[in-house]
Amino acid sequence: MIRIEHLSKGFGSLEVLNDISFEVRDGETLAIIGRSGSGKSVLMKHMVGLLKPDAGHVHVDGRDLCCAEYGELRKLRKRFGVLFQGGALFDSMDTFDNIAFPLEYFSDLTSSEVEARVEECLSLVNLEGVGAKKPSELSGGMRKRVALARAIALEPQYILYDEPTSGLDPETSNTIDQLISHLSDELNVTSVVVTHDMHSVLTSADRVAFLHDTNLHWIGPVDALHDRPDPVLDAFVRASEYHLGDPSASVPLTQDS
Amino acid sequence: MSSLLEFLFSPLRALGRYSILMARAAASLDEIRTYWSNLFDQMVRIGIDSIPIVSLAGAFSGAVLTVQTSYQLESPFIPRSIIGSIVVPSMMLELSVVVMGFILAGRVGARIAAELGTMRVSEQIDALEVMGLNSVGFLVLPRVLAGVLMFPVLYVASCAIGIGGGVAVGHFGGFITAGEFMDGARQFFKPFDPFFGLIKAVTFGFIVTSIACYKGYYTTSGAEGVGDSTTEAAVLSCVFILVADLILAVTLL
Ligand SMILES: Nc1ncnc2c1ncn2[C@@H]1O[C@H](COP(=O)(O)OP(=O)(O)OP(=O)(O)O)[C@@H](O)[C@H]1O
Ligand SMILES: [Mg+2]
Numbered sequence: 001m002i003r004i005e006h007l008s009k010g011f012g013s014l015e016v017l018n019d020i021s022f023e024v025r026d027g028e029t030l031a032i033i034g035r036s037g038s039g040k041s042v043l044m045k046h047m048v049g050l051l052k053p054d055a056g057h058v059h060v061d062g063r064d065l066c067c068a069e070y071g072e073l074r075k076l077r078k079r080f081g082v083l084f085q086g087g088a089l090f091d092s093m094d095t096f097d098n099i100a101f102p103l104e105y106f107s108d109l110t111s112s113e114v115e116a117r118v119e120e121c122l123s124l125v126n127l128e129g130v131g132a133k134k135p136s137e138l139s140g141g142m143r144k145r146v147a148l149a150r151a152i153a154l155e156p157q158y159i160l161y162d163e164p165t166s167g168l169d170p171e172t173s174n175t176i177d178q179l180i181s182h183l184s185d186e187l188n189v190t191s192v193v194v195t196h197d198m199h200s201v202l203t204s205a206d207r208v209a210f211l212h213d214t215n216l217h218w219i220g221p222v223d224a225l226h227d228r229p230d231p232v233l234d235a236f237v238r239a240s241e242y243h244l245g246d247p248s249a250s251v252p253l254t255q256d257s
Numbered sequence: 258m259s260s261l262l263e264f265l266f267s268p269l270r271a272l273g274r275y276s277i278l279m280a281r282a283a284a285s286l287d288e289i290r291t292y293w294s295n296l297f298d299q300m301v302r303i304g305i306d307s308i309p310i311v312s313l314a315g316a317f318s319g320a321v322l323t324v325q326t327s328y329q330l331e332s333p334f335i336p337r338s339i340i341g342s343i344v345v346p347s348m349m350l351e352l353s354v355v356v357m358g359f360i361l362a363g364r365v366g367a368r369i370a371a372e373l374g375t376m377r378v379s380e381q382i383d384a385l386e387v388m389g390l391n392s393v394g395f396l397v398l399p400r401v402l403a404g405v406l407m408f409p410v411l412y413v414a415s416c417a418i419g420i421g422g423g424v425a426v427g428h429f430g431g432f433i434t435a436g437e438f439m440d441g442a443r444q445f446f447k448p449f450d451p452f453f454g455l456i457k458a459v460t461f462g463f464i465v466t467s468i469a470c471y472k473g474y475y476t477t478s479g480a481e482g483v484g485d486s487t488t489e490a491a492v493l494s495c496v497f498i499l500v501a502d503l504i505l506a507v508t509l510l
Contacts, residue, residue, distance in 0.1 A: 048387045070391075078389035088380035102388050105291070 001026050002047055002158065002190070007056035009042060016042050018214040019056070024158075029184045029191040031201040031222070033236065034211030040194040041085055043211065044160050047192065048080050049073050060158075078106060081151035085162040085194075087143040089135040089150070095122075096131035099150045106154060121149035126175050141168045148176065152183065159183065161193045165200050173197065180204045198240040210236065275471045278393065282401060282470075285394030295399040303365050303400070303466070304407030310364060311357050311411045312418045318352050319344065319419030320426040327432045337433045341441025344423045349450040353416040355502060358461040361408070362494035366469040369400055370490035373473025374483035382474070397470040401463065408462030409455050416454060453509060460501050465494045 002024040009017040016039040024030045024047075032040050045051045046058050049065040058065045060076050068076065089098050099118045103109055109117065122128055125145035135143055148164060164180065165173040181204045183189045195201060201208060201222060208225065210218040210233050218233045228234045289296065326340050373396060376382050385392040420442075427433035472490040476482045 045383070050383050050386060074389045074391065077387050080387055082384070082387045084380045084384060086380055088384040090381055090384070091375075091379070105388070105390060 003059040031205035081156035087147035281393040299403035315415035315419035316422035319422035323423035338441030341438035342445040345442035369469035370473040374476035374486040404462035404466030408458040412458035
């Protein structure tokens with residue numbers, strides 16, 4: 001379980017997050033939504049101790065990341081797979097080595113097992129046969145999926161996804177959404193999905209957290225979105241739908257209008 | 258007022274952060290086995306790949322020094338062998354190692370700063386960290402160690418080829434034979450000279466790689482930041498090479 005208590009964070013004079021508290025329950029998929037620049041990525045980085053809160057605490061499995069020693073922090077981090085918004089692939093290595101990297105450092109697999117696992121992860125993200133390509137030779141969406149394959153390679157207990165479907169075509173987006181659901185259902189992974197894509201939220205999330213104006217404006221089960229619990233949230237959700245232009249996603253949300 | 262304080266304290270803050278980074282690198286020495294292949298990789302990139310340029314610089318500085326010394330000492334009362342007695346210690350003590358340090362500040366230092374800086378701004382360092390790797394042990398330690406280990410090797414190459422360049426230019430230019438040159442060199446040879454050169458090489462290796470790692474590792478704000486780090490790494494390395502050169506000369510000679 002990831003528990004965030006009264007977290008506040010700013011950069012210089014810019015206040016980004018203000019007194020945020022919530023928890024990510026074991027086995028659930030929590031979507032974090034909010035405008036661009038609302039602090040979603042910043043919030044996600046706090047969950048693995050990449051950023052330190054100005055005030056407040058982040059607990060992972062009962063351990064406070066802020067006070068953990070570096071050695072302990074590293075142990076905790078091994079429970080996580082993280083997909084960065086920009087992919088953060090190692091550009092000196094080819095695709096295969098990128099995905100094999102965590103396996104080589106942190107698993108006891110033999111080299112043929114590593115190879116098999118890398119192929120498996122690549123096929124999970126629909127990218128068979130690109131292993132020999134360098135990240136610079138891939139498209140943006142492909143890079144994102146390679147990064148996703150790297151994040152899931154070690155079958156972590158927690159996976160943090162920063163905009164897993166941004167820049168992907170609708171069909172590939174669906175594959176990724178299904179992969180996220182599959183990992184959480186079959187392998188009981190606890191997931192945090194930062195996204196703009198309401199379709200992703202509706203298909204893969206159990207609960208939704210909405211960041212607005214430095215605050216955690218609303219958090220609740222994804223089904224509650226149908227009841228339009230909050231005007232600001234409702235405006236955000238509906239704006240996304242127009243943007244998405246997907247009638248199937250908008251039908252259940254607008255049925256009462 | 259506060260900006261003045263900021264101006265005065267920022268070098269101190271930089272020194273503090275630099276020291277902490279180096280302390281973290283030293284603390285990850287016990288994991289060096291995990292990063293073995295990185296160390297080997299860096300020794301090749303920093304050391305072996307620099308041999309051509311360092312040799313070239315060594316050869317030319319040795320040759321020029323010989324020609325100029327011979328010009329300055331053109332007199333029937335001075336034995337020609339004195340040229341060897343001057344050129345060889347000058348190469349060993351100062352010229353080959355400082356010229357090499359400057360060249361490597363550009364070649365090695367800028368490269369490290371650009372590489373780590375790019376990794377920082379594209380979140381690759383964060384990606385290493387969240388995997389549970391110690392990014393300082395993985396990135397900084399192998400580079401600094403490789404610098405400390407390989408600069409002396411490069412020094413030996415640069416110095417030997419530089420002296421060779423001096424002999425060659427003296428011989429073919431017809432103003433001193435190889436025999437006279439080496440006689441002169443032998444006459445005033447002190448075993449401490451090459452040893453002192455090696456100490457300088459180790460020091461410069463540490464200066465160039467550690468400053469570059471520091472600048473690269475703490476890069477902020479995008480492509481511009483990477484550019485700044487790269488330039489600053491090269492310039493700062495040169496400045497600190499000069500400072501260290503003087504300090505070593507004053508304390509050890
Ligand atoms: N390292 C940093 N230094 C200074 N400001 C930062 C830093 N990281 C983020 N910010 C600021 O914090 C705010 C939130 O950034 P964040 O990246 O979390 O946004 P986001 O919600 O992920 O947006 P997007 O959907 O566009 O990715 C932004 O205003 C950004 O300028
Ligand atoms: Mg973001």
